[in-house]
Amino acid sequence: MAVIAMKCPEYKVTVVDVNASRIDAWQTDDLPIYEPGLLEVVKAARGRNLFFSTDIKAAIRESEIIFVSVNTPTKTFGEGAGKAADLQYWEKVAREILQESTASKVVIEKSTLPVRTASTMESILNANSRGIHFEVVSNPEFLAEGTAVKDLLEPDRVLIGAQQTEAGDAACREVVDIYAHWVPRGRILTTNVWSSELSKLVANAFLAQRISSINSISALCERTDASVAEVARVIGADSRLGARFLNASVGFGGSCFKKDILNLVYICESYGLNEVARYWESVLQMNDYQETRFVRAMVRGMFNTIVGKRIALFGFAFKADTGDTRETPALYISRMLLEERARLVITDPKALGNAKADLADALDRVELVEDPYEAAAGAHAVAVVTEWALYRELDWGKIYDSMEKPAFVFDGRNILEHRRLFDMGFNVYPIGMPAMKHFSI
Ligand code: UGA
DSSP: OHHHHHHOTTSOEEEEOSOHHHHHHHTSSSOSSOOTTHHHHHHHHBTTTEEEESOHHHHHHHOSEEEEOOOOOBOOSSTTTTTSBOOHHHHHHHHHHHHHOSSOEEEEEOSOOOTTHHHHHHHHHTOOSSOOOEEEEEOOOOOOTTSHHHHHHSOSOEEEEOOSSHHHHHHHHHHHHHHTTTSOGGGEEEEOHHHHHHHHHHHHHHHHHHHHHHHHHHHHHHHHTOOHHHHHHHHHTSTTTOSTTOOOOSOOOSSSHHHHHHHHHHHHHHTTOHHHHHHHHHHHHHHHHHHHHHHHHHHHHTTTOOTTOEEEEEOOSSSTTOOOOTTOHHHHHHHHHHHTTOEEEEEOSSOHHHHHHHTGGGTTSEEEOSOHHHHHTTOSEEEEOSOOGGGTTSOHHHHHHHSOSSOEEEETTOOSOHHHHHHHTOEEEESSSOOBOSSOO
16 A cells, blocks of 8 residues: 555555554554565655554545455364455455445455455445445455565556446456556456456465475485476476476465465365365475475484474574564474474574564573574574575674584575585585485484
């Protein structure tokens, strides 16, 4: 919304939330999320045509277009628990919009939702006898965290799904007009509502599938002395495949991939498409396998026991350039290492606050420190879990000197210079490449 406000000065944008402390934070220079470049965008429009408020009712009454971006987590109860999307927040908002509105409005689904949600919401909204009409338009978001501002300013595409009726076309045009302020028309794709809803889930499923595919090959590379980085370079040179999103890793995290695939699986199952459901479910199984495999390699590499050993995790965020730790592989890895009774020390430039909350029940066995050198001092192993660029720039000689020997590095993101670290004395375990060890077992 901050980018829309910056690019469309003639629109008044009001961001509302039930969480007053978040709304307060949006009005300071200490924004409630870390996202490179976001503060500049907010500052360009804040107080001019971008406002933050907790007065949801007033904002509903005032607005002609409402973007609904409430969360749609995986259901934890009842029918579809563990797979289906929990739509209670969305429906609550729809009812509030219905209650407060005195004129017709366009309601935009910004949250990622299952197919056919828009038509359900439209039924709720239009069940009024006040002559007010609501048109629900799907406008899923494709930004990735850490590059959100760039992704919004230069999107590959903007997707708008509307009903193919006169009112639907009119609502679609209103939304197209907003984005056309800065996005070339050819990149604004319009579809029917259901294609739009489904495309969002499918885009994330395909991205995650690419990571699981390369991660599955990383396991084979480790056994065959092939290098997953070389395989990725070769296959990525095929323009039909493309080079991006082929980095083997400890596994994908983030609030979207797992949730959206589970949602897709649930939708397939509910239509009786069990083979399709199993196909997409395997993308998640491969991700679990990759996380588990990483910890197994650590235990095996460190002579089959890590009881009482100090292990430094470099990175806790689910990816670089964000403080977000939702579904982060680091959390699963931490839990498995704690099961093995290791002593953990975690470092991350932006995610220690979230790490503290995520591991609240285990803080007696986990240390959280800002400084990576301090984290590594006295450790038997360093495990790189998040691809923060700063880890590449560290003085690894100094780190080696401060560690217990033999010293191990498990590079879960393949960002370090493996040969150089090996020459310093480290035993180096990359992903999808043979380990470099100074001993033969
Ligand atoms: C993802 C999609 O990329 C966005 O297009 C989408 O809008 C967003 O979900 C969403 O639905 O909100 P995001 O989860 O923020 O974005 O981050 P990604 O860059 O997709 O990374 C997801 C995970 O995959 C991270 O843990 C990342 O480290 C991992 N990853 C990514 C790899 O392991 N290897 C790669 O080659 C790329």
